[in-house]
Amino acid sequence: MTENLSTLSPAEARARFRAGLVRPTSGISAGYAQANLIIVPAPHAFDLLLFAQRNPQPMPLLGVLDAGQVTSGLLAGGDIRTDVPRYVVYEDGMPVAEPTEITDWWREDLVTFIVGCSFTFEAALVAGGVPVAHQQQGVNVPMYRTSTRCAPAGTLSGPLVVSMRPVPASQVADAVRITSRYPAVHGAPVHVGAPHELGITDLSRPDFGDPVEIPAGHIPVFWACGVTPQAAVMESRPPLAIGHAPGHMLITDARDSDYLVP
Known part of the structure; x- marks a missing residue:
């Protein structure tokens, strides 16, 4: 029998990903917001923030972590380096790896952008x-x-x-x-x-x-779609960038209803 992953809490889902579960996240942790990721070195963070401000529909920001920060209230007790089922690592705009965790690429100058996702x-x-x-x-x-x-x-x-x-x-x-x-x-x-x-x-x-x-x-x-900033990375070729593998999202502690407007 296939397990019903829709009933997992976000923390339980992130723990499963950390332990090695790899699959698209649509339908997991029903009722909780999912998010795209794009991570760049601090010298490129302002350009990415400006890109989000100028393109709010494909890149609606839910949160930005400080350089080197790996957790926030959107993933309480979690780790941005391990809690997504699959990532994509780009070097000079080229995808070079699709790991299930990014600790080997992590640097203290990396800034994480958490971007709204239509799975929500x-x-x-x-x-x-x-x-x-x-x-x-x-x-x-x-x-x-x-x-x-x-x-x-x-x-x-x-x-x-x-x-x-x-x-x-x-x-x-x-x-x-x-x-x-x-x-x-x-x-x-x-x-x-x-x-x-x-x-x-x-x-x-x-x-x-x-x-x-x-x-x-x-x-x-x-x-x-929140893969838009990854397409920009592929075209613009910063020396390093990390995103989620398309469809393999960060499941946050925020409720879908937190982003519902009357």
């Missing part, structure tokens, strides 16, 4: 009767680079990355309404239908994550 509003979609295809199909959410450019900041520039969820045509308005109430975790979709208008030529070949089957009568709906 998926429980609200399901509660509203909107199906979440990648959960139903047991795969990672598909993510795509687009032809839309983010506003550059200092040394950082790059494309907008989006996640895609197919939604029944009759429920697209519901999906927009539900997710628009979560602006701290990407909020409303950036595009509905017509992937070619975003420069996406083949939905079956995502740049990150896994393809999903799009059932008849469903429309692809696209949300800004």
Whole structure:
């Protein structure tokens, strides 16, 4: 029987990852906010902070740790170096490793940015009767680079990355309404239908994550994605950067409802 990971507390989920569980985190610790990570050396932190300020929909900040800091109230008793199921390490913009912990790369000048994630509003979609295809199909959410450019900041520039969820045509308005109430975790979709208008030529070949089957009568709906700063890192080539592996998020102690606006 498959274990129901949705009932784990965030601390229990992080302990499982620390002990070696590796899998996408959608559906784990239901009711708790998940987050993207991007970690850079202090000399590059201001540019990344400015990038977030200029591009708040793909990079909504939930928290920033001081240089060398490895925990915060968002992961009480946790360790940012070990408590994500999989990371990606970039050197000069190139991915060089996908470890399950980053203690070997850790330096005291590293600054961690904790960024809102659209997995946070998926429980609200399901509660509203909107199906979440990648959960139903047991795969990672598909993510795509687009032809839309983010506003550059200092040394950082790059494309907008989006996640895609197919939604029944009759429920697209519901999906927009539900997710628009979560602006701290990407909020409303950036595009509905017509992937070619975003420069996406083949939905079956995502740049990150896994393809999903799009059932008849469903429309692809696209949300800004927190992998965007990693795409900027790949384009702008800082000497070192660390992110989460797409779909393998930090599960925080914050409740989904903490980011719900009336």
